[in-house]
Amino acid sequence: MTVLLAERCDPYGIESTVKLMGGMYPQSYMGKNIWYCPQRAVSRHRLICTGGDYGHRLANDGGLIRAFHCDGGHEGVKMPLCAAHIRELAIGPPAPGWSKDMRTPHGQVGGTKANEMCPACMWPPEARELQVKADAMQEELSRLHIGAQISGILGLNLRRIAQVSAAQDQVRARLDELFASGRVHKCPLKLVEVS
Numbered sequence: 392m393t394v395l396l397a398e399r400c401d402p403y404g405i406e407s408t409v410k411l412m413g414g415m416y417p418q419s420y421m422g423k424n425i426w427y428c429p430q431r432a433v434s435r436h437r438l439i440c441t442g443g444d445y446g447h448r449l450a451n452d453g454g455l456i457r458a459f460h461c462d463g464g465h466e467g468v469k470m471p472l473c474a475a476h477i478r479e480l481a482i483g484p485p486a487p488g489w490s491k492d493m494r495t496p497h498g499q500v501g502g503t504k505a506n507e508m509c510p511a512c513m514w515p516p517e518a519r520e521l522q523v524k525a526d527a528m529q530e531e532l533s534r535l536h537i538g539a540q541i542s543g544i545l546g547l548n549l550r551r552i553a554q555v556s557a558a559q560d561q562v563r564a565r566l567d568e569l570f571a572s573g574r575v576h577k578c579p580l581k582l583v584e585v586s
């Protein structure tokens with residue numbers, strides 16, 4: 392039997408807080424489209440980070456061993472959901488794990504849907520800081536290049552461009568490192584019913 396709640400379905404946590412994916416994403420992630428669901432909610436749910444093993448490094452025998460274990464547990468806000476949204480959000484990616492010979496990670500890469508990525512795991516503070524830096528550098532680089540286009544090749548501030556590019560390489564290398572070591576990873580989110 393389906394019991395309708397008095398609340399409307401609120402898959403994005405809009406009714407309570409203006410935040411995406413049960414409040415796990417800040418408002419700035421929302422972009423231009425704010426979606427509302429017109430359906431009545433049938434139950435309340437929460438997205439929870441499942442945790443998993445991530446990253447890899449080479450073992451002595453040349454095999455891969457996992458480098459980072461995440462306990463998971465990060466929680467989104469309570470969301471009243473309609474049946475369709477429960478189905479949609481409940482289908483997650485395959486559980487992260489390793490093949491029997493421990494050589495191939497699966498379910499760890501390429502999460503593209505929001506419910507396949509726990510933002511807290513994807514953006515630990517260091518990664519967020521680095522990304523902000525990388526964005527700022529990218530912006531400065533395009534400003535420098537645009538400036539050069541306007542004033543001709545003589546306007547090209549080669550020294551500054553080299554400086555910023557080098558700094559940007561460093562930031563990217565560190566981000567790659569965080570990803571390879573599993574510190575930055577895509578934990579699947581599991582939808583659980585709450586009262």
Ligand SMILES: [Zn+2]
Nearest residue numbers: 400428473476
């Ligand atoms: Zn809905």
Ligand SMILES: [Zn+2]
Nearest residue numbers: 440465509512
């Ligand atoms: Zn998480």
Ligand SMILES: [Zn+2]
Nearest residue numbers: 442461512578
């Ligand atoms: Zn995680």
